[in-house]
Amino acid sequence: MNIIDVDSHLKFFYDIYIIFSKYSIFKRFDSSKNHNICRICEKGIKKSDFIYHIYFCKIETININEFKLNKDILYKLSTNIENIERKKKPFSLKLNFGQDYNFIENEKLPCSLYFQSCINNDNFMPIDSFNKDIIKILSKEKLTKFELYNKIPVKFLSIYKINSTLIYSLINEPNEHEKKKILSELLLYFINKDNIIKEIFSYNKMKKLLFDSSISMKSTDTPSYQNNFLFDIKSWSYNKIFVNNFKNVSEENKHVEETPSFKAFKISELLDKVEKKSKSSTEVIQNYLPGLNQETRSYFHKERRLQLKTTKKFEPKRKKTSKKFIFRSRDNTSMGNTTKDNNEDRISSFNMDEKFWVSINCENEEIQEKVSNESDEESNDGDDELAEINKQAKNIDYIFASVDSFDEVVYEAPCKKESKMSANYVLNISNKIDEGSSEKDYSLSSAQKSINKNMHELFGDIRINLDCFNSKEDEGMITESHSLNNLGCKVEDEFIESLERDSNEKKDIKLKDLVNEMDRIYIREEKMESHLENQINLESWYNEDYIDEFSKNNTGLKNISIKDFEFKHKIGSGDYGKVDLYMKKSTNDFYAIKSLNLETMV
Amino acid sequence: MKRLDKENTILNKINHENLIKCYLTFSDKENFYFVMEYLEGGNVKTLVNKYRLKDEVIKLLIAEVLLAIDYLHNNFNISHNDIKLENILITRNVSILY
Numbered sequence: 001m002n003i004i005d006v007d008s009h010l011k012f013f014y015d016i017y018i019i020f021s022k023y024s025i026f027k028r029f030d031s032s033k034n035h036n037i038c039r040i041c042e043k044g045i046k047k048s049d050f051i052y053h054i055y056f057c058k059i060e061t062i063n064i065n066e067f068k069l070n071k072d073i074l075y076k077l078s079t080n081i082e083n084i085e086r087k088k089k090p091f092s093l094k095l096n097f098g099q100d101y102n103f104i105e106n107e108k109l110p111c112s113l114y115f116q117s118c119i120n121n122d123n124f125m126p127i128d129s130f131n132k133d134i135i136k137i138l139s140k141e142k143l144t145k146f147e148l149y150n151k152i153p154v155k156f157l158s159i160y161k162i163n164s165t166l167i168y169s170l171i172n173e174p175n176e177h178e179k180k181k182i183l184s185e186l187l188l189y190f191i192n193k194d195n196i197i198k199e200i201f202s203y204n205k206m207k208k209l210l211f212d213s214s215i216s217m218k219s220t221d222t223p224s225y226q227n228n229f230l231f232d233i234k235s236w237s238y239n240k241i242f243v244n245n246f247k248n249v250s251e252e253n254k255h256v257e258e259t260p261s262f263k264a265f266k267i268s269e270l271l272d273k274v275e276k277k278s279k280s281s282t283e284v285i286q287n288y289l290p291g292l293n294q295e296t297r298s299y300f301h302k303e304r305r306l307q308l309k310t311t312k313k314f315e316p317k318r319k320k321t322s323k324k325f326i327f328r329s330r331d332n333t334s335m336g337n338t339t340k341d342n343n344e345d346r347i348s349s350f351n352m353d354e355k356f357w358v359s360i361n362c363e364n365e366e367i368q369e370k371v372s373n374e375s376d377e378e379s380n381d382g383d384d385e386l387a388e389i390n391k392q393a394k395n396i397d398y399i400f401a402s403v404d405s406f407d408e409v410v411y412e413a414p415c416k417k418e419s420k421m422s423a424n425y426v427l428n429i430s431n432k433i434d435e436g437s438s439e440k441d442y443s444l445s446s447a448q449k450s451i452n453k454n455m456h457e458l459f460g461d462i463r464i465n466l467d468c469f470n471s472k473e474d475e476g477m478i479t480e481s482h483s484l485n486n487l488g489c490k491v492e493d494e495f496i497e498s499l500e501r502d503s504n505e506k507k508d509i510k511l512k513d514l515v516n517e518m519d520r521i522y523i524r525e526e527k528m529e530s531h532l533e534n535q536i537n538l539e540s541w542y543n544e545d546y547i548d549e550f551s552k553n554n555t556g557l558k559n560i561s562i563k564d565f566e567f568k569h570k571i572g573s574g575d576y577g578k579v580d581l582y583m584k585k586s587t588n589d590f591y592a593i594k595s596l597n598l599e600t601m602v
Numbered sequence: 603m604k605r606l607d608k609e610n611t612i613l614n615k616i617n618h619e620n621l622i623k624c625y626l627t628f629s630d631k632e633n634f635y636f637v638m639e640y641l642e643g644g645n646v647k648t649l650v651n652k653y654r655l656k657d658e659v660i661k662l663l664i665a666e667v668l669l670a671i672d673y674l675h676n677n678f679n680i681s682h683n684d685i686k687l688e689n690i691l692i693t694r695n696v697s698i699l700y
Contacts, residue, residue: 560626561630562630590640591637591638591639592640593635593636594636594638595633595634595635595636596633596636598629598633598634599632601603601605601606
C-alpha cells in the first residue's frame, strides 16, 4: 500500500501553482479576497512562500467555474499531472486523481477538481456507461441531485471499476439480506486488496464535500470553504493518519478481530448505519456542525430544541452508565479501554486531528458510540444550549474593541481632557481652593500640591503654568527653610507667621489668576462643544471594494439605516460601545455592527 | 469626534486578510454605526478553554497575528496596544483546527 506523504502533496501543488501563475489565472479573482496570491504572482514564487500559503490558509476560495473558462490551461495542467505520475509517483493517484474519470470534453482532471466541478455544473453527466445505468435507475425515482449524490453514485464511482457486476446486482436486488451479503463480498474483495480503507475514506470525503456544498449552494451563492485546495490537503493528511492507524492495528491483532468475514460483516453494518444517518438530517448536521452556515446551524438548533421539549416530558432522565471505549492515538498506540467516568478527561486530551477525524468519520463503531454518548450528554443538559450559545456570544469581542486604547497614543491628550471638563469641575475646584485658604494649618506648599493634583488630573494646559509658578515658589521656600534652620527656635515662629502672611497675600493673587484662567477655559470649552455639535453629522463612507455586496437591491448606499437590518443577538459590549449581530433583510447576510453613542463620545 | 473621523479613515484604508473588514458606516441622531464582517468562529480564548491546541496551530495563529500587526505598522504607523486572545477572532474554518 502506498502511504501518502504530505510533502509529495506539496510538490504536486507547487507544480500546479507554477502553471497557474504562468497563465495568470489568479488575476481573474478579486484582489480583495485573494490578495496574497496576486501579490505573489506579481513578485514571483518561492517554494517556501507557497508552502506557507498552503499551510496558512491563504489559498481559500477558488471557483472551479472560473477554471472552465481556460480549457487550454486545464489540459496542460492535466498533462503535467500525468508527467508527475510517470516520473515521480508521489502517491497513489488512482484514487485522488482521475486517470479514468473523463471530463466533459475528454479533458483529464484531478479527481477533487472533477467532483467539485460536478457540484457547480448543472449539466453534469458521467460518461461511463455503468454510471449512466445507475443514473437511469435512480432517475426513475425522481430524486434530486443532492439525494442522488447522497445515496449511491458517489459511493460507487470509486468502487465500480473493480467489480462492477456485484454492484449492479446490488442495486437491483430488493432483499436487504442479500444486499448485505453482496456488500460483504465486495468488502472482502477490497480487504484482500488493501483498498477498502482508501475507498471508504474517499467515499466519506466526497460525501461530506457534496453534502456541505449542496447546503451552501442552497443558502448562499458565495463560494464556500469546500472549494479549496486546503481542505483536500488536510483530508489527505488525515487519510495518512487513518491508514497508519489501521495498518498497525491489523498488525497487532489486539483490538480488532482480524478474520476478514467478521470485518466485512462489521463494515456492512456500519454502512447501514451511515445510510440511516444520512436520512435523518439532524444527526448529519450534528456531525458537520462546525463547517456549516449560520442559517442551517440556527435551524438545527431550533429543531433540536423542539425535539428536546417534546421528548423531555415523556422520557425520564437517563442515568449515566459505564461503557467501554477504545481510543487510538495518533502515534499508532492503543490508548486502551476507559470507562465513562474518565471519558471527559480523555476527550480533552485528544489531539485535534483525531477530533476532526471523528467529526468526519461515522463508520467506526467506537467513534459512533462516542459521538452518540456525547449527544446523550448534551441532551441530558437539555435546554442549556441556549445558555451556551449566549455565553459564546458574550465572549466574542471585536478586534477593534481596543480602538480606545490606541487612540490614547495617536491622539493628543488635551483634546480628551478638555472634553471631559465641565462647569461643575471648575466650581468644585474653586470651592476647594477657597476652603483651603480658610483653614489654619493650610500651608502654601501643601495647598499648591493639592491644587496641582487636581489640575494635573483635569487638564494639562494650566498645569504648565502652575509648574512654572511652583518652581519659583519652591526655590523661595527652600532658601527660606535653609535660613530657618540656621536661626534659633525662638525666631522660627515669627518667621513662619510672616511667611504665612506673605503667602496668603500671594495666594489671593494666584487664586484670582487661576479663576481668570478657569473662566477663559470655560468659555473656550463652550466654544468647543458648540463646534463639536456642528460636527456630529459625520458623512458616511463605504469601501469601494464591497459596493457590490450592498448594492444588490439598489437600496442606495447613502440611505442605509438600521431599519435595513434585523437584530439577532448581542455579541459584546464595553466602554467603546456595543457590538450586535444583525442580518440584512434584503440579502440575509450577517454583519456585526458596532454602534457608538454620540452623546457619550462627546 | 476626531476619534471617529480617524477610525473612519483607518478602517476605510485597511484591506488585509487577517484584519476585519469594515464595509460601511452610517449614523443616526443617536448612534454611529460600523458595519463589519461577522466571524462565526468566535474567540481564540473560548477555543483554548475548550481544546488543547497543537504547536503547529499556535504557530499558525501567531503568524497570522504578526502579519496583521506588520501590515498596521508598515502602512499606518499604528500600535494596537490591546492584543489578547479575546481580540483574535476565527473564521468559519474552525473545524480544521481541532
